[in-house]
Amino acid sequence: MKYLRLLFIACLILSPLSALAADDGYGYPIQGSNEATILGTPATLIPKFPAAISTRQLVLDVIPDRQKPPIFFYDEGLRCTFAYQDKKAPLIFLIAGAGGSDRAPKLLTMMKAFYQAGYHVITLPSPSHSNFIISASQSRVPGDLTEDAADLYRAMEAAWKRVAGDIDVSSFDLCGYSLGATQAAFVAKLDEDRQLFNFRKVLMINPSVSLYGSVTRIEELLKQIPGGAKKQGVFFNKMLSKFSQFYRYGNFVSINDEFLYAIYTEGLYSHDETAGLIGLTFRINLAGMIFSSDVMTNRGYVVPKNRILRPTDSIFDYFLVSSHLSFFDYFNEYLYPYFQERRPGLTKQDFIESLSLRSIEGYLKSSAKFGVMTNENDFILTQSELNYLRQVFGERAKIYPRGGHLGNLEYQENIAYMVNFFK
Numbered sequence: 558m559k560y561l562r563l564l565f566i567a568c569l570i571l572s573p574l575s576a577l578a579a580d581d582g583y584g585y586p587i588q589g590s591n592e593a594t595i596l597g598t599p600a601t602l603i604p605k606f607p608a609a610i611s612t613r614q615l616v617l618d619v620i621p622d623r624q625k626p627p628i629f630f631y632d633e634g635l636r637c638t639f640a641y642q643d644k645k646a647p648l649i650f651l652i653a654g655a656g657g658s659d660r661a662p663k664l665l666t667m668m669k670a671f672y673q674a675g676y677h678v679i680t681l682p683s684p685s686h687s688n689f690i691i692s693a694s695q696s697r698v699p700g701d702l703t704e705d706a707a708d709l710y711r712a713m714e715a716a717w718k719r720v721a722g723d724i725d726v727s728s729f730d731l732c733g734y735s736l737g738a739t740q741a742a743f744v745a746k747l748d749e750d751r752q753l754f755n756f757r758k759v760l761m762i763n764p765s766v767s768l769y770g771s772v773t774r775i776e777e778l779l780k781q782i783p784g785g786a787k788k789q790g791v792f793f794n795k796m797l798s799k800f801s802q803f804y805r806y807g808n809f810v811s812i813n814d815e816f817l818y819a820i821y822t823e824g825l826y827s828h829d830e831t832a833g834l835i836g837l838t839f840r841i842n843l844a845g846m847i848f849s850s851d852v853m854t855n856r857g858y859v860v861p862k863n864r865i866l867r868p869t870d871s872i873f874d875y876f877l878v879s880s881h882l883s884f885f886d887y888f889n890e891y892l893y894p895y896f897q898e899r900r901p902g903l904t905k906q907d908f909i910e911s912l913s914l915r916s917i918e919g920y921l922k923s924s925a926k927f928g929v930m931t932n933e934n935d936f937i938l939t940q941s942e943l944n945y946l947r948q949v950f951g952e953r954a955k956i957y958p959r960g961g962h963l964g965n966l967e968y969q970e971n972i973a974y975m976v977n978f979f980k
Contacts, residue, residue, distance in 0.1 A: 585965045590934040591831035593964030606669035617715045619693040628866035635692040640678040645725035648677040654735030656842030687849035697853040706743035729754040738764035768912040771937035779836035781829040844879035928953040932960035
């Protein structure tokens with residue numbers, strides 16, 4: 558089981574690669590969108606950071622007296638990571654992308670970069686992460702950008718209250734990637750009213766313009782699996798088999814940078830297969846979110862209503878059911894009906910439009926504090942959405958020629974731009 562788990566993780570995580578870059582002045586080497594998304598940034602092209610930084614884990618009681626089902630006995634509160642300077646410095650909040658924890662690999666790279674640049678840093682999990690749903694989501698139903706932003710803001714308040722007496726802060730900044738980038742815009746808008754932080758600058762890295770539209774394009778990646786999304790189980794078993802056979806015959810003793818690079822150069826996976834792996838990763842994250850939300854709300858969507866799951870109960874069958882649910886299943890059968898109950902008269906189209914940067918376009922245009930960093934070949938965006946970002950943010954939109962979705966986030970040039978934006 559341990560061996561299979563390692564193979565499974567290695568298939569899905571963003572792993573280093575070495576290759577030659579196109580001669581266009583931008584040194585990120587991976588040309589394909591899917592390949593960049595899966596493989597990430599070569600280890601030699603990630604900046605060097607201090608070996609040790611001053612950090613501690615925060616476990617926050619964001620919603621006092623929250624009742625948690627027995628199956629979540631291990632969840633003691635919202636987990637955030639706090640990195641701190643020994644002098645007065647700006648504090649930046651970092652929001653993870655969909656399904657990401659407070660210690661997601663890309664989030665930790667960002668934390669180290671800002672720490673090295675002299676910032677205090679607090680990282681937050683995504684509102685779609687199970688820890689956030691269990692301990693910090695008021696509704697326990699993630700997906701509405703306005704409500705998720707309110708939950709994030711409440712978590713930031715709790716984190717700031719916890720550390721305020723320990724550090725000297727000169728100003729506050731905000732940054733997020735992927736779903737966390739889109740949510741950052743809504744958090745900043747909320748702060749305009751509440752004015753607790755008065756964020757000086759806000760950077761959105763690889764944001765969605767339309768959450769519904771971006772997820773639609775991710776779901777469509779599964780259609781590239783032979784036989785379509787319904788064959789995802791067969792497809793994954795096939796991928797795992799190819800991966801394990803290569804591992805065995807290559808005589809590798811560990812799953813490391815060299816091993817993953819060898820797989821890439823051997824052409825083990827086709828372009829369509831890389832699309833399928835991205836789609837499967839999304840489905841796995843979605844499954845965890847659906848299960849956590851359903852148990853917390855007792856809505857009976859996956860787990861029978863009023864079924865009390867104990868710590869010793871197996872949840873494997875529930876995971877299988879959840880992993881075969883698409884985002885459209887979740888949206889049409891769970892998310893939209895929940896908010897329609899709370900907001901009589903809410904149409905599906907109105908709800909979809911609210912899950913978009915366009916719903917706060919006036920604010921984004923009027924505020925000079927915002928910046929955007931994304932890629933020409935990010936598959937979560939259409940060409941018209943890229944043009945929209947250019948139109949709204951003008952010279953504050955930094956759009957790289959390649960990198961897929963977050964593949965180049967850790968690349969040295971991107972990290973330098975990210976930090977310099979706030980300076």
